[in-house]
Amino acid sequence: MTVPGDKSISHRALLSCLVADHDVRLAGINPGGAVRALFEPLQQLGLDIVQADGERVVRRASAGEPMPRLYVGGSSAAARLLIGLLTGLGRTAVVDGDAILRRRPMDWLVDPLRELGARIEYLGAEGCLPLAVHGPVDRGGTVDLRVGSAQARAGVVLAVVAAGLPATVRYPVLSRDHTERMLASFGAGLAWNDRELVHRPAPVIVPHRIEVPGDPSLAAYPAAAHLLRRGAGPLRLTGIGLNPTRLGFFDVLREAGAGIRYEDRVLCHGEPVGTIVVDGGPQRLRPVAVDDPHTLHALIDEVPLLAAVAATVPGTSRIGCAGELSFKETDRLVTTAEMLRPFGAEVTADAATVTVTGGGPLRPAPTDSFGDHRIAMAAATLAAGLGGTSRVRGGTCHETSFPEFIEVLAKMGVDVTADAGATTLRGLRESDYPEVIGQLERWWDGRPVTAMLPRLFFRHFADTSVVAEQDGRVAGFLIGILSPSVPGEAHAHFIGVDPALRGAGLGRRLYEWYFALARQHGRRTVTAVTSVGNTDSQAFHRALGFEPVAAPGGGTVWADWDGPGHDRVRLERAL
Structure with a gap:
């Protein structure tokens, strides 16, 4: 089984085309709304994006608008990475998003960019979109990030690499490092570890073709469904990105006793890619514990799904260090708990932790997605393992990241339909x-x-x-x-x-x-x-x-x- 391309890598592949001086073919980019949110802004900046032979071809079409208003919908990754790259390239623009994105913090990124010389103006609430990029980063130096957000770090890295500035970026925890891996494979002078990244300017050459591996965060849903449904035989998820900063969901379940392994590893643009194998049949899992920031960031998008799996496991599971989830499409700590309770799960949420006491009787039930694609898919995956009929209100928001989600579950024998009148x-x-x-x-x-x-x-x-x-x-x-x-x-x-x-x-x-x-x-x-x-x-x-x-x-x-x-x-x- 395969899943769509990695959403994070798709964003970075698209943005790299702004640096290229030639046409770039993109194979396997994620088709969801969060990635498509970049198409129109890139076109406003002078790129042309067309479909050809199942791939996207991106070419320079014009110099772009002088001060475009770039609207990225609800995609925080599109917004933050775009802001960083604009300051690196010296491009001026207004960046804006929908009402929900306007509430999400941008100062995590803007403050370090300003330290590097960027002139950025908030046009609404302080620290939030919309904002205007008026001037580039123009001096090197050392910046300290307040949070472990991969998007904040990636925005700064894109800025200094595009501008050719020497810089050191310090951060509290290493989260997903797709930006560093991709740019390093293009020639950028980057070295990084768990706490610090150093950039020494070097020529960056974007290849004529970029392949995007399958998204491990999306592979988590069929993997969890296979475990919950006790599927016969192993499930093989092929062509999946095996970046260690993204495998927290699988690694935590392995520690809890799940039969999961990685095979067929190869490297592609600096990213390890291979097969995730999930054993079938009954498996006795132990409660899970996530109590350090590094593990949390390696599964930050899968917290609702991990909590759903934990609801089926006898004992108390705890997912901590998760305060950043309050700033996602919803407050995912709260909406995860609200989504699970109708199924009969015993779950509590506070400012940074979700606690699930599992093993009690669960039942099919109607529940809510709260318009959040991760909540919707976690609910549907749990429902797939319970039998009976459940309804996830607003569940079609899965198209934000995983348009084929329903088809993938159907291939696994789950009877699932999208309500056109939802x-x-x-x-x-x-x-x-x-x-x-x-x-x-x-x-x-x-x-x-x-x-x-x-x-x-x-x-x-x-x-x-x-x-x-x-x-x-x-x-x-x-x-x-x-x-x-x-x-x-x-x-x-x-x-x-x-x-x-x-x-x-x-x-x-x-x-x-x-x-x-x-x-x-x-x-x-x-x-x-x-x-x-x-x-x-x-x-x-x-x-x-x-x-x-x-x-x-x-x-x-x-x-x-x-x-x-x-x-x-x-x-x-x-x-």
Whole structure:
């Protein structure tokens, strides 16, 4: 069995074409949305990307736009690596992403680039996208990275190599080193170890053809499904990248007793590539323990999947040192726990650790992806091992990194289908306003509620609000406000769901998305306000864990809360 090309290496292969002075053929790049997010920015920078004989051919077509606005959707890797390379090449641009990416930290990368002379301006919130690259890195030196993020380190390495600057980069832990391996194979003067990288300028020659190996993070899903389903005979996953900084999931399971081995190793552009063999039949696994940063970074994308496997193993498993997961597409510590609990798993999550007590009875169940491709695929993989029928809401987001995920499971005998009418969650956009306001009163049986939702909420609070889409239309939304004046509080101003979808859990999904966002921003409480007569709303919020706030003098009715004669019930939920 094979899996799509490595997403991380695909990003780096595409970006290397900006350095090349000739056409480059890319074989096996990942076809998912996270990699395609680079196509349009590269075209704006003057490259042409075409399909030919099953490969991508990238050629220089023009000088590119002088100050393009490069939009990379939700791909943090595309954003951070692009920023680094722009500063190395001396190219000016604005880099931006979707509402979720705009909340993810960029200062991990920007601060060391500024130390090397880059002129970078935040155009919105400090430390976040959008940002403008105005000037290049222009001096060598030593920089210290605050975090072990591979993307931050790769961005700095791309900058100094492209600029030809001598530099030393220090970091707290060595995470995936694809950038270093690829550039070194192209001739870059790089030497690195567990804590430090040194660059001495040397000519870099990009080859005419780059082969991308299979992604070990994607190979983890069929491997886990084979273990959970106790598949007959060995499963051979061929052509997989065997970079040691990416094999943490397999290595941890090997230590726990799983029959996993690596064969047929060869080198390709500095990367070890080979076959992962997973034995079939019943296997008695022991609980897993991840308690050091190096191991965590070697499986950082597979934490939800490892937790799902741990739920089937008797005893207590612990995945620690994982605070960085709060800054992924979702707070993956929280969403991993929320995804597993409907199956009956006993799981807790705190600021840096997921703890799973496994071995108890698990059952097929509906659960949520929270719009996160890793959560979706971990849920589906666990469901594949339980039998029965489970539904992963929003599960089609797997296309971000693994478009063939359903087909791969089907080859293993799993009956899995994508629901064409499924709802997916994404960040709110101001452009959603006409569609929402045009159907709002229909959703409320003709009641005049549009005055409660002026456009300003869509313009100024889009980054803290969420939309549910079904078949290309808005099916629900939640307007959220992170209070700037009440510390620790987040407020849900308005939630709406298409009446045809009420009772299907969509309102809960919208709120769970918002709870995760609020936790990520350090909020301890979510509040809401509803009218006294809207008992349905009060019951809905109680079911989500909200409690009425006692009014002065007793009771739950706050007289004149929204002005004379506008009494309200205030609700509060602790996070």
